[in-house]
Every structure is written in C-alpha cells, then in structure tokens.
Amino acid sequence: MNENPGVGALDTVLTTQQFDRIFSCLADLAAKLRLMAVLLVDGSGRILAQKIGEGWKDTRLEGLAALAAGSYSASNEIARLLGESARFRMVLHEGERRNLFVCSVTQDFHLAVVFESGTAIGMIRLFTKRTVEQLVPVLSERTAPDQDLGKMFDRNFETLLGEELDRSLTDGRPGDRDRS
Amino acid sequence: MFIHWALKEIHLKIVYYGAGMSGKTENLRYIHSRIDPALKGDMVMLKTNEDRTIFFDFLQLEVGNIDGKKPKFNLYTVPGQIQYAQTRRVVLNGVDGIVFVADSRKDMMDANLETLLDLEKHLIPGGKTLENFPWVLQYNKRDLPDAESIAEMETKLNFFGVPSFEAVATTGEGVFPTLKAVIKKVVGNVQSQLEGTQRMRA
Numbered sequence: 321m322n323e324n325p326g327v328g329a330l331d332t333v334l335t336t337q338q339f340d341r342i343f344s345c346l347a348d349l350a351a352k353l354r355l356m357a358v359l360l361v362d363g364s365g366r367i368l369a370q371k372i373g374e375g376w377k378d379t380r381l382e383g384l385a386a387l388a389a390g391s392y393s394a395s396n397e398i399a400r401l402l403g404e405s406a407r408f409r410m411v412l413h414e415g416e417r418r419n420l421f422v423c424s425v426t427q428d429f430h431l432a433v434v435f436e437s438g439t440a441i442g443m444i445r446l447f448t449k450r451t452v453e454q455l456v457p458v459l460s461e462r463t464a465p466d467q468d469l470g471k472m473f474d475r476n477f478e479t480l481l482g483e484e485l486d487r488s489l490t491d492g493r494p495g496d497r498d499r500s
Numbered sequence: 501m502f503i504h505w506a507l508k509e510i511h512l513k514i515v516y517y518g519a520g521m522s523g524k525t526e527n528l529r530y531i532h533s534r535i536d537p538a539l540k541g542d543m544v545m546l547k548t549n550e551d552r553t554i555f556f557d558f559l560q561l562e563v564g565n566i567d568g569k570k571p572k573f574n575l576y577t578v579p580g581q582i583q584y585a586q587t588r589r590v591v592l593n594g595v596d597g598i599v600f601v602a603d604s605r606k607d608m609m610d611a612n613l614e615t616l617l618d619l620e621k622h623l624i625p626g627g628k629t630l631e632n633f634p635w636v637l638q639y640n641k642r643d644l645p646d647a648e649s650i651a652e653m654e655t656k657l658n659f660f661g662v663p664s665f666e667a668v669a670t671t672g673e674g675v676f677p678t679l680k681a682v683i684k685k686v687v688g689n690v691q692s693q694l695e696g697t698q699r700m701r702a
Contacts, residue, residue, distance in 0.1 A: 332501070332502040332503070333502075333503045333505065334503065334504050334505055334506070335505045335506075336505050336506040338584070339504065339505065339506040339507075340506070362502060362594060363514050363593045363594055364503045364572060364573065364593050364594030364595070364644060365558070366511045366594075368502070368504070375677060380541045380542070382541045382558075382574070383541060383542050383560075384558040386544060386556075386558040386574070386576075387544060387558075389547075390555060390556060390590065390591070391603070393590040393593060394555070394587070394590060397587075397589075397590060398588045401586075416530065428554070429663075436660060458554065469694055470504070470694050470695075472503065472569060473687065473690050473691050474693075476567060477566060477567055477569065477687075478684075478687055478688070480566045480567050481563070481566050481571060481679075481683075481687060482684065484504040484563045484566055485563060485680045485683060485684075486680070488535070488539060488563045488564070489531075489535075489563075489676040489679055489680055490676060491534050491672055491675075493672070493676075493677055494672065495537065
C-alpha cells in the first residue's frame with residue numbers, strides 16, 4: 321500500500337489481490353459477530369472495502385464512512401488537546417438498537433463496525449483486534465506499478481472524462497465565465 | 501486519491517474551502533439538487549442550530565463509466581469560522597483538489613485573504629503549497645450590490661493565476677463550471693505526477 325499521510329496526489333492504490341484478502345477478513349468478522357455492516361475506510365472517509373450483513377437495507381454507505389472517519393479523526397484531535405501522547409484507541413457511539421465502533425488499523429485506515437446493541441462490546445473489541453492484525457500486513461504491501469497507473473490516467477481518459485462531465489454536470493446555462 | 505483496482509474505481513476528494521458564510525454549503529446544495537439521482541449519494545450536513553457548518557458537509561458524485569473506469573468524487577466543505585481551525589485540518593486530510601470560495605462583499609476581503617493563508621498553512625505539512633497544488637477560485641455572491649470588482653479580487657487573491665469563476669451559488673450560477681474546472685485540474689495534476697515519475701525512471 322502506497323501511502324503519503326496528509327495532503328497528497330497519489331495516496332492509495334488497492335490491488336485486486338489486496339481487496340480480495342481484505343474482503344475475506346471483513347466477511348469473516350461480519351459472520352462471527354453477526355454484524356450489520358463492517359467497513360474499512362481511509363482517513364478521508366473513502367471506503368476501501370465493506371461487508372453488509374443481513375437486514376441492512378441501505379447499500380450506499382459513503383455518508384456513514386465519511387462521518388465515521390471524521391468522528392475518529394476528531395477524537396484524535398481531542399486526544400491531542402487533552403495532552404494524550406497517543407490516539408484514542410477507539411470511538412464508540414451507543415444507540416438504543418444499533419452501535420457504531422471505530423478503531424484504527426494503521427495510521428490512515430480505520431475499521432468501522434455497525435452492530436446491534438445486544439452484542440457485547442468486549443466481543444467486538446476482541447474480534448476486531450484480531451481482524452486488525454490480519455489487515456495490517458495486507459495494507460502494507462507494495463502496490464501496482466506506475467505504468468499501470470499511467471494506463472488508468474492516460475490522455476484518452478482525460479478527454480472522455482471532460483466530455484462526461486459536460487454531460488453530467490450541466491444546468492443548461494450558457495458559457496462558464498472562466499476568468500483565467 | 502484512492503484507486504480501487506478490483507472495482508476500477510478512482511476516488512478523488514475535493515474540498516470547498518473559504519471564510520465563514522462565503523457559500524461553500526450552497527455550492528454543494530445546488531450540485532445535489534441538480535444532479536441525476538442515480539449519480540449521487542445522500543448529502544450529509546453537520547450544522548449548528550444557527551445553520552452554520554460545524555464539521556463538514558459531504559456529497560459523493562459519480563459520472564458513470566469512463567473507458568472502463570468509474571471516477572467518484574467526494575465533495576466536502578469545511579467550517580469557515582475561525583474557531584474551527586482544527587476541524588478544517590481534519591477535513592483536509594487526503595484532499596486532491598480545492599475550490600476556494602471567496603465572498604465578494606467588500607468588507608470580506610481581509611477575511612478571504614486570511615482564510616487563503618490559513619489554507620496554505622494546512623497544505624504545507626503535506627509538502628504542498630498554493631503554487632503546486634490543484635485549486636480554483638470562485639468569486640461568489642456576485643449579485644450583491646456591495647460586491648468588490650473582479651479586477652480587485654483577482655489582484656488580492658489570485659496571485660498564482662489559477663482558474664477563477666464568478667458565481668451566485670444560491671441560484672447555481674458558476675457552480676458547475678467551478679466543479680468541472682477543479683476536477684480537470686486534479687486529473688491533470690495526477691497525470692503530470694505520473695509522467696514525471698516515469699521520466700525519472702526512464
């Protein structure tokens with residue numbers, strides 16, 4: 321995994337092999353704990369992999385991922401303001417029926433777990449810790465070579481993307497008044 | 501940027517940055533209201549009781565299949581008020597491109613500049629500056645009677661000659677051109693970096 325923490329252009333590339341192994345880890349965890357959902361997200365809230373359990377209707381979890389990552393990042397800022405030398409180990413949001421547990425996998429990746437209130441938090445912590453240990457080496461692996469990235473972003477892609485943006489992002493107004 | 505090789509997804513993060521009440525949330529609201537429902541997720545807004553952004557707003561856009569790849573754009577705003585500096589830092593984590601929303605009212609010129617300097621302060625730890633990072637300027641609230649002239653705003657804020665757009669975000673004027681421009685800047689930046697890396701290895 322190629323990571324440059326903070327602001328950067330080429331932050332993360334997830335290969336097919338990495339994805340398969342990550343998904344397998346998440347699926348095992350979800351099955352063991354009968355989770356409603358488990359997501360691996362990066363520090364900016366993007367979903368690397370997710371496993372949704374039975375009974376969860378919403379399949380678009382981008383908003384939840386953004387909020388979970390934001391919540392965990394905010395907790396780290398709170399830790400810093402309180403004079404903690406390390407991050408908080410986890411964030412837990414307890415509801416009447418559902419809970420959200422977020423913990424760190426590596427510095428820039430978090431695991432977000434949605435589970436029903438009947439499940440013991442100790443179980444969640446125990447099994448997510450094991451999953452984290454499985455995920456760390458996968459996330460540390462080297463990524464796809466640059467020439468493959470070059471294919472992903474060739475000039476043809478730029479042209480086609482420009483055309484698609486013009487089709488999708490339109491409100492029928494004339495001219496775009498770019499001042500440059 | 502995040503590339504999901506298995507799903508052929510390219511995730512790019514774009515942040516709307518600017519002083520308090522400059523119109524960042526209005527940009528996202530307009531985009532959300534005009535995009536095909538199949539191409540967007542729910543819009544997440546974290547607001548105070550006074551309707552001010554306290555953490556961020558979030559909206560994910562897709563533009564369909566491009567040559568077998570699926571670009572996804574995660575749009576965020578930051579809270580503009582001074583006391584939320586740490587929150588802005590959190591939201592900027594992993595950002596690929598920025599729309600700087602400048603308030604055109606004459607009495608907001610100092611606040612615009614201060615906020616731009618605040619932005620660069622957050623970019624520097626990641627090895628970036630306003631000179632080498634993909635960003636665009638939007639001069640919002642052009643419909644107000646006390647709006648500063650564009651020439652004056654260009655002089656005060658656009659010292660690096662980035663693409664700039666006049667806008668009235670509440671009506672949508674200039675919103676889509678701004679968004680398209682920042683996406684093009686981000687993609688161009690990624691291509692330049694890849695080409696640079698390949699030249700070094702050749």
